[in-house]
Amino acid sequence: MTDHQLDFNSPATQQFFLHDALLAWASRTPDAPAVIESPAAGLLETTTFAELEALSNFYARQLEALGLEIGARVVLEADATAHSIAMFLGCSKAGLTFVPVSPAIPSVRLRMVLSSTRPALHVRAEEIAAVPRIDIDYPDGTGIVRFGPTSGFSVDSAPEPGVRHRRAHCTTDAAYIIFTSGTTGKPKGVVMSHRAVTSFYHGMFSHDLAQPTDRIASTPPLHFDFALLNIGLALGSGAAIVPIPQRLVRWPRHFLRVLAETEATQVSGVPSIWRPVLRHEPDRVAALPRLRAILYCGEEFPVPELRRLRELRAGLRIVNCYGSTESMACSFYEVPDPLPRHVAHIPIGAAPPGAELLLADENGAIIDGTGTRGELLLRTPALFTGYWADPEGTRAALVADPLAPESGAQLLRTGDLAYRGEDGALYLCGRTDAQVQINGNRVELAEVEHRLLEFPAVTTAVVVPDETGTGDAALAAFVILASGATADPVGLRDFCTATLPEYMVPSRISIVDSLPITGNGKVDRGLLSAGAGTEPTGSSRT
Known part of the structure; x- marks a missing residue:
């Protein structure tokens, strides 16, 4: 442990609530910068730890004054700023569960989140609240609040008062709910407790x-x-x-x-x-x-x-x-420095102290050796509570400890496939849900991507099921070349054919300048499968 770190083994620093963990330095270095923003070129705005704590206390008092039940949900629609950070810390202090959503969230998706979580409040950053959402039907009793440096804490519509059954919040309470994409077409709410x-x-x-x-x-x-x-x-x-x-x-x-x-x-x-x-x-x-x-x-x-x-x-x-x-x-x-020449893939490392990553085969048995692919299972105290209002999905994501099923302990099925290398490190090699069937053959998209990345001119490769053809199962590849490099789709296909079986060779290869991304910054594979969202400079279909 270095000198600057808090000693988490000391009783004085056993912080279990989210706000405690993030504001512990306010008492040690109150004047140090906590948030630095650049709202415009040449302009910086700095919020110190003392100022961030004071702002979070202000928001906590305003929230508590509304008399909300401990554990009530607060949908937080904001970009990351000093005020939005202070707001979710204020929710934490007030015993409320914050549900962050993007200001760009489509109204249809926002309605799903509101309907599912039944929030006590929809809190919107003032710059976003300037454009009201007129197409949202709020659940009964939901209040609407604007917040920010100008608005402070402005209640546009008060939440419906209710009976408070609880008097204190616990570390096992939900700190936040993050909504991700779900396989059912509806957003999936991941509930994380303060303790986790x-x-x-x-x-x-x-x-x-x-x-x-x-x-x-x-x-x-x-x-x-x-x-x-x-x-x-x-x-x-x-x-x-x-x-x-x-x-x-x-x-x-x-x-x-x-x-x-x-x-x-x-x-x-x-x-x-x-x-x-x-x-x-x-x-x-x-x-x-x-x-x-x-x-x-x-x-x-x-x-x-x-x-x-x-x-x-x-x-x-x-x-x-x-x-x-x-x-x-x-x-x-x-990542090693320098990175050895032979390295083609970066391992994921080991879990931190107190947690563990295991590999399991299709029957749930633990894999101990090297070179055998299996699904990653995670044993950790930082495990989610469950999926919001989705007990079936929660049961599918958790598995009894295969080494001690009698204990009642549960491990997370990550859905990621990996193997242990000769160096003892874990290497990702696909997803359990990223396998596709091509003419009856199972294909890992990551394996095809790795082959394309071995081509000297290729810096990025994404392979997806091709949904633009005649209905026959096939693959489509999208590659970005190094600056100044040249290649053509036919040559790339021949390169794949040299080592991959025919059914794994993409039927369509496009050389593109950019790739579409999702709201989380990841490659939007759905758009690529549909043949949309790219700027092609060359393509080939066979």
């Missing part, structure tokens, strides 16, 4: 990922759990969080301008954010004044792009964060 979230933070701090002097740029939107990971990493380490608006993340020059002006030392985000930067603004990456580390999550980072980043920033620390919303994350792996 703070257990995760405790394990994360053991990796010594941040120092109090750091400024951690966070690129995911607030409704993505990776944003909460970043906020926890920064504030829990006494560092500053630098939330970057989504409108700027998508534009390399603006994105890099914020990193430079805020003197960001670390950037956390999905790998996709670096692709346009490396393609269009590599010199500006090299010129960043203080950048020393990158934390990525959500997707595999193409090795050629990792190597390129290291070329531009010698000594850059790169950490692969692996996990799912049901546990926020569960492992961190430091």
Whole structure:
């Protein structure tokens, strides 16, 4: 443990509520920056730890004055800012469960979230509330609040008063509910308790990922759990969080301008954010004044792009964060520097102290050897409580401990396939739900992607089921080439044919300038399957 870290084994620092874990440094370094924002070029707004705590206390008092039942849901529609961070900390202090949603959330999806959670409040950031949602029918009793630096805490519609049955909130209460995409077509609400979230933070701090002097740029939107990971990493380490608006993340020059002006030392985000930067603004990456580390999550980072980043920033620390919303994350792996030439894939690392990753075969038996693929199971105290209003889905995601089924302990079925390498590390190799059938043959899309990435000119490859053809099962591939490199779809197909069986070779290969992304910053595979959302520069269908 380094000198700057809180001693989580000390009784004085056994913080179990979300707000305790994120505001512990307010008493130690009250004047240190906690949130640094860049609302416009050349303008910085800094909120200290003392100011963030005071603001969260203000919001907590306003929420408590409404007389809401402990555990009531508060839908929080906002971008990541000092005020929205203070608001969800205020919810935590008031014993309320916050449900973050994107300001860009379609009304149809928002109605689903509101109908499912039956919130006591819909809280909207003032800049978003300026455009009222007139097509939303709220559940009976739901109040509407605007908040922000100008509005303070403005109640537009008071929530319906009710009887309070509870007097104190517990660490097992839900801290938040994150809604993700569900296989049923409806959003799936992942419920995380205070105890689970703070257990995760405790394990994360053991990796010594941040120092109090750091400024951690966070690129995911607030409704993505990776944003909460970043906020926890920064504030829990006494560092500053630098939330970057989504409108700027998508534009390399603006994105890099914020990193430079805020003197960001670390950037956390999905790998996709670096692709346009490396393609269009590599010199500006090299010129960043203080950048020393990158934390990525959500997707595999193409090795050629990792190597390129290291070329531009010698000594850059790169950490692969692996996990799912049901546990926020569960492992961190430091990418070697230098990265050996033979490395084609980056392992995911081991779970932190107090947690464990296991491999299980199709029958649920534990796999101990190397080279055998199985599903990753996670044993952790940072496990979600369940899916909101979905007991069947919860039962499907949890499995009895295969080594001690009599104990009643449950492990998370991650849905990720992996194998243990000869080096003892775990390597992802697909999803249990990403297998497709091509002419009766099982195909792992990741295997085809890996083959395309072996082509010297290819920096990014995404393979999806092709839904644009005649109905016959086939694959479509979308690749991005290195700047200045050349290749053609026919040559790429021949390259695949050299090592892959015919049924695994994509019938359609498109060379594109960019890939569509979802609201969470991941590649939108659904759009690609339908043949939409790309800017092709060349394609071939056979």
